[in-house]
Amino acid sequence: MARDLGKPAALRSADSIARWDDEADVVVVGYGGAGAAAAIAARAAGADVLLLERAGGGGGTTALSTGQIYLGGGTPIQTACGFEDSPEAMCAYLLASCGPSADEAKIRLFAAESVAHFHWLVAQGVPFKASYYGEGSYTPTDDCLSYSGSELAWPYRELARPAPRGHTVQQAGIEAGGMLMRALTAATERSGARIRTDTLCETLVVDGARRVAGVVARVDGREACYRARGGVVLAAGGFINNKAMVERYAPLLRKCRFRAGCDGDDGRGIRMGMAAGGAAIRMDVGCIVLPFTVPKQLVKGILVNRRGARFIAEDLYQTVVGEAALLRENGEVFLIADNAVFARPFPETEIAAVEETVADLERTLAFPDGSLQQTMAFYNAHAARGEDPLFRKHPDNLVPLVHPPFAALDYTTAKALYTVFTLGGLHTTPEGVVLNPDGDPVSGLYAAGRTTSGLAAQGYSSGLSIADATFFGRRAGRAAAARARHSVGG
Amino acid sequence: MARDLGKPAALRSADSIARWDDEADVVVVGYGGAGAAAAIAARAAGADVLLLERAGGGGGTTALSTGQIYLGGGTPIQTACGFEDSPEAMCAYLLASCGPSADEAKIRLFAAESVAHFHWLVAQGVPFKASYYGEGSYTPTDDCLSYSGSELAWPYRELARPAPRGHTVQQAGIEAGGMLMRALTAATERSGARIRTDTLCETLVVDGARRVAGVVARVDGREACYRARGGVVLAAGGFINNKAMVERYAPLLRKCRFRAGCDGDDGRGIRMGMAAGGAAIRMDVGCIVLPFTVPKQLVKGILVNRRGARFIAEDLYQTVVGEAALLRENGEVFLIADNAVFARPFPETEIAAVEETVADLERTLAFPDGSLQQTMAFYNAHAARGEDPLFRKHPDNLVPLVHPPFAALDYTTAKALYTVFTLGGLHTTPEGVVLNPDGDPVSGLYAAGRTTSGLAAQGYSSGLSIADATFFGRRAGRAAAARARHSVGG
Numbered sequence: 001m002a003r004d005l006g007k008p009a010a011l012r013s014a015d016s017i018a019r020w021d022d023e024a025d026v027v028v029v030g031y032g033g034a035g036a037a038a039a040i041a042a043r044a045a046g047a048d049v050l051l052l053e054r055a056g057g058g059g060g061t062t063a064l065s066t067g068q069i070y071l072g073g074g075t076p077i078q079t080a081c082g083f084e085d086s087p088e089a090m091c092a093y094l095l096a097s098c099g100p101s102a103d104e105a106k107i108r109l110f111a112a113e114s115v116a117h118f119h120w121l122v123a124q125g126v127p128f129k130a131s132y133y134g135e136g137s138y139t140p141t142d143d144c145l146s147y148s149g150s151e152l153a154w155p156y157r158e159l160a161r162p163a164p165r166g167h168t169v170q171q172a173g174i175e176a177g178g179m180l181m182r183a184l185t186a187a188t189e190r191s192g193a194r195i196r197t198d199t200l201c202e203t204l205v206v207d208g209a210r211r212v213a214g215v216v217a218r219v220d221g222r223e224a225c226y227r228a229r230g231g232v233v234l235a236a237g238g239f240i241n242n243k244a245m246v247e248r249y250a251p252l253l254r255k256c257r258f259r260a261g262c263d264g265d266d267g268r269g270i271r272m273g274m275a276a277g278g279a280a281i282r283m284d285v286g287c288i289v290l291p292f293t294v295p296k297q298l299v300k301g302i303l304v305n306r307r308g309a310r311f312i313a314e315d316l317y318q319t320v321v322g323e324a325a326l327l328r329e330n331g332e333v334f335l336i337a338d339n340a341v342f343a344r345p346f347p348e349t350e351i352a353a354v355e356e357t358v359a360d361l362e363r364t365l366a367f368p369d370g371s372l373q374q375t376m377a378f379y380n381a382h383a384a385r386g387e388d389p390l391f392r393k394h395p396d397n398l399v400p401l402v403h404p405p406f407a408a409l410d411y412t413t414a415k416a417l418y419t420v421f422t423l424g425g426l427h428t429t430p431e432g433v434v435l436n437p438d439g440d441p442v443s444g445l446y447a448a449g450r451t452t453s454g455l456a457a458q459g460y461s462s463g464l465s466i467a468d469a470t471f472f473g474r475r476a477g478r479a480a481a482a483r484a485r486h487s488v489g490g
Numbered sequence: 491m492a493r494d495l496g497k498p499a500a501l502r503s504a505d506s507i508a509r510w511d512d513e514a515d516v517v518v519v520g521y522g523g524a525g526a527a528a529a530i531a532a533r534a535a536g537a538d539v540l541l542l543e544r545a546g547g548g549g550g551t552t553a554l555s556t557g558q559i560y561l562g563g564g565t566p567i568q569t570a571c572g573f574e575d576s577p578e579a580m581c582a583y584l585l586a587s588c589g590p591s592a593d594e595a596k597i598r599l600f601a602a603e604s605v606a607h608f609h610w611l612v613a614q615g616v617p618f619k620a621s622y623y624g625e626g627s628y629t630p631t632d633d634c635l636s637y638s639g640s641e642l643a644w645p646y647r648e649l650a651r652p653a654p655r656g657h658t659v660q661q662a663g664i665e666a667g668g669m670l671m672r673a674l675t676a677a678t679e680r681s682g683a684r685i686r687t688d689t690l691c692e693t694l695v696v697d698g699a700r701r702v703a704g705v706v707a708r709v710d711g712r713e714a715c716y717r718a719r720g721g722v723v724l725a726a727g728g729f730i731n732n733k734a735m736v737e738r739y740a741p742l743l744r745k746c747r748f749r750a751g752c753d754g755d756d757g758r759g760i761r762m763g764m765a766a767g768g769a770a771i772r773m774d775v776g777c778i779v780l781p782f783t784v785p786k787q788l789v790k791g792i793l794v795n796r797r798g799a800r801f802i803a804e805d806l807y808q809t810v811v812g813e814a815a816l817l818r819e820n821g822e823v824f825l826i827a828d829n830a831v832f833a834r835p836f837p838e839t840e841i842a843a844v845e846e847t848v849a850d851l852e853r854t855l856a857f858p859d860g861s862l863q864q865t866m867a868f869y870n871a872h873a874a875r876g877e878d879p880l881f882r883k884h885p886d887n888l889v890p891l892v893h894p895p896f897a898a899l900d901y902t903t904a905k906a907l908y909t910v911f912t913l914g915g916l917h918t919t920p921e922g923v924v925l926n927p928d929g930d931p932v933s934g935l936y937a938a939g940r941t942t943s944g945l946a947a948q949g950y951s952s953g954l955s956i957a958d959a960t961f962f963g964r965r966a967g968r969a970a971a972a973r974a975r976h977s978v979g980g
């Protein structure tokens with residue numbers, strides 16, 4: 001029977017470690033997309049790498065994802081599918097959509113090197129098919145390219161030439177995330193990184209000068225200590241599965257029914273980094289997906305709150321809509337469709353009401369008298385002219401909603417499948433160096449993926465999290481490897 | 491000439507301190523309302539107290555405030571003015587208004603002991619006049635009691651019996667905050683606390699077991715070290731005057747023109763606590779005052795966004811309105827008044843447009859065609875019946891806006907005086923013990939006031955910050971004193 005080690009310490013001092021069980025130039029904590037990328041890159045930089053994972057194998061939340069990666073600037077897939085893109089257009093879109101206070105340095109670097117990152121992924125064995133899927137959140141076929149953000153919606157379509165940048169890994173069905181991680185774990189194994197699974201890292205170790213020197217883990221009921229000569233890379237996921245942390249930092253996210261995460265997303269990586277002096281920033285923000293756009297014709301309906309009023313352009317991306325619905329409307333919204341626009345939504349969604357007249361629909365939904373009638377009269381009058389003066393929905397998506405019966409799909413948090421994961425985390429440089437509250441480096445500590453605050457603090461486009469995790473994971477691994485070389489040399 | 495000590499370390503180890511310049515049972519950092527209360531309480535508990543302040547004297551941001559303190563449950567002032575209140579009603583209001591994820595333990599304790607805290611303040615020499623001022627944000631006379639929150643607004647008026655709980659310290663003009671701090675600094679001096687001003691605390695000192703053992707300060711260009719036998723109480727204000735921190739944690743607050751804070755509100759106290767292992771929570775939230783309610787008749791107007799739509803009940807408290815205007819409407823709102831309701835606002839506010847018809851007003855404001863006309867037609871029709879089906883503004887505040895000319899007051903962040911301070915900070919127990927990211931105590935570290943996350947994370951009522959600072963400052967001082975006794979005894 002496993003010995004009970006009790007609650008782990010927040011931080012350990014090196015002189016409390018009687019014996020190191022193993023050591024390496026770079027110790028990577030977590031074997032999802034970020035950890036795999038960090039390990040591969042650190043190995044490529046010549047470092048001896050130890051990769052520690054709490055589960056029985058690699059994968060993490062990346063493996064559970066839809067395998068979509070936000071890439072652009074002119075990837076071979078974009079070109080093959082006839083789309084023109086540039087790093088500048090990609091950068092302009094991300095700066096405009098990820099604000100306020102998006103990490104400009106990270107966005108500029110990522111946009112500039114996105115094509116190179118595509119080639120790196122391919123070199124690791126990640127398959128992409130040169131095919132365009134179209135607008136939509138993910139690809140249930142084995143197709144690749146789609147619009148996975150708000151590029152075609154106002155104001156973005158005026159700020160940056162739109163291009164589809166969602167690159168889904170080639171794999172039929174919704175197993176593309178699994179395929180991505182099969183490729184990355186195979187590449188990690190080939191790289192020569194030493195991998196230890198069933199190793200739950202709980203505490204960082206710092207030396208007398210407060211440099212991170214290693215990590216203490218729980219293995220088979222006993223404590224195991226791993227020394228890092230160059231640095232520790234925390235790539236241990238976010239905190240959506242830690243109820244106390246979500247309530248403390250981002251209480252509204254608790255209302256979302258579907259938490260996109262694995263057991264590892266309990267915030268342990270973030271907490272380990274904080275205990276070693278790292279600052280966690282933008283802890284209030286999350287990716288909030290409101291899946292109401294399949295089939296696509298549903299965006300021709302209108303989203304209204306409990307006052308019967310529209311609050312957003314329905315053709316903004318489902319994460320932007322989800323964020324507004326949850327944070328501004330408290331997750332109390334409905335999609336109104338007429339008989340011409342209505343279609344059975346995927347995922348299945350409850351119908352709150354169906355009525356022959358808008359007045360009856362309004363009454364059944366207990367909206368204030370006249371509120372929805374007024375909203376629809378205003379919307380329909382302008383839609384008939386191809387205009388949406390309130391929110392500038394694209395003319396292609398504007399059609400008067402006048403054919404009875406009228407339906408209201410229930411997109412309240414109580415009924416609909418709001419999907420959420422956290423976007424806040426450790427503050428890092430583009431090189432993955434963890435910063436303290438004063439903005440200074442925590443020596444020897446690196447982080448990547450959802451353990452960090454990444455490219456998007458809001459206005460999320462699908463695929464940004466895996467893009468961020470793998471792109472900045474590589475840089476963190478490389479930086480930790482460089483520090484190991486320097487330490488050995490010096 | 492002062493020696494340049496460079497950037498302070500994030501944290502110091504006790505063995506790096508060659509010599510302690512002074513020591514005490516309890517070291518309090520910061521001499522505003524929270525620090526004074528902590529020092530007085532620690533002295534009353536028998537501790538030797540050293541109070542360190544960066545400025546030339548006590549006061550802090552409390553001294554710059556309007557001197558309003560949120561107190562209730564049946565204070566002598568409430569009773570003398572004929573208002574019935576109970577700890578239960580006060581608690582119900584605070585739990586409902588400060589959510590989501592308000593600190594229930596702190597709220598329950600504060601409501602239960604609020605009358606006792608009133609008597610403590612009086613015992614320190616803080617003067618209150620037994621007079622009712624009425625609704626309004628502060629008292630420019632020397633009167634005391636007023637509604638300083640949303641107690642009379644829906645839904646609060648239905649959830650808890652309303653009572654005015656804003657207690658302004660007796661002092662004519664807007665100097666009541668100064669009067670409060672004159673009383674508290676005099677009481678602190680009488681208490682026998684040893685006070686050192688011009689002492690800028692920058693770094694906490696921890697011993698080998700990671701217990702907080704003291705603080706390093708900058709005094710006249712040299713380093714000074716102060717040992718704390720029992721504990722350090724961080725009462726050093728918030729971070730509204732640290733631009734980098736605001737952008738990192740709460741970027742929208744940057745849009746507010748008036749930052750309610752002193753130089754000390756640079757987040758140093760929070761950063762010191764984080765470096766020692768404390769967790770800072772709810773760092774995204776602030777108190778956002780939109781002063782549009784003086785004279786009171788202006789709430790009979792309607793607030794609209796750039797789409798010409800209402801977004802809130804105008805008789806909710808100005809902080810609740812400010813929060814919604816900034817966070818939900820991006821600080822782009824206007825108050826529409828007709829000639830009957832219009833009055834010159836205080837503070838002075840730009841008039842964006844005056845027109846004889848609503849249609850012209852709409853056009854001048856560049857609102858979508860028909861949007862404001864529709865909003866006002868709907869509002870007026872219901873107001874004529876004393877109803878506001880959208881937001882349930884109180885019938886007393888409902889009157890059709892039909893008398894030309896019509897004016898729009900400019901309450902955009904670019905033009906209006908949004909006033910802001912931060913509400914996020916170190917996570918503490920009701921005893922003031924700072925908690926780490928795992929929710930465990932940081933040994934020897936206490937905090938109070940805006941260095942902490944306090945009673946209100948949102949839905950702020952005026953006077954809560956000083957109430958929180960003084961009430962929980964007392965508890966933090968007492969707890970640190972108790973730990974000193976325990977340390978000496980053991």
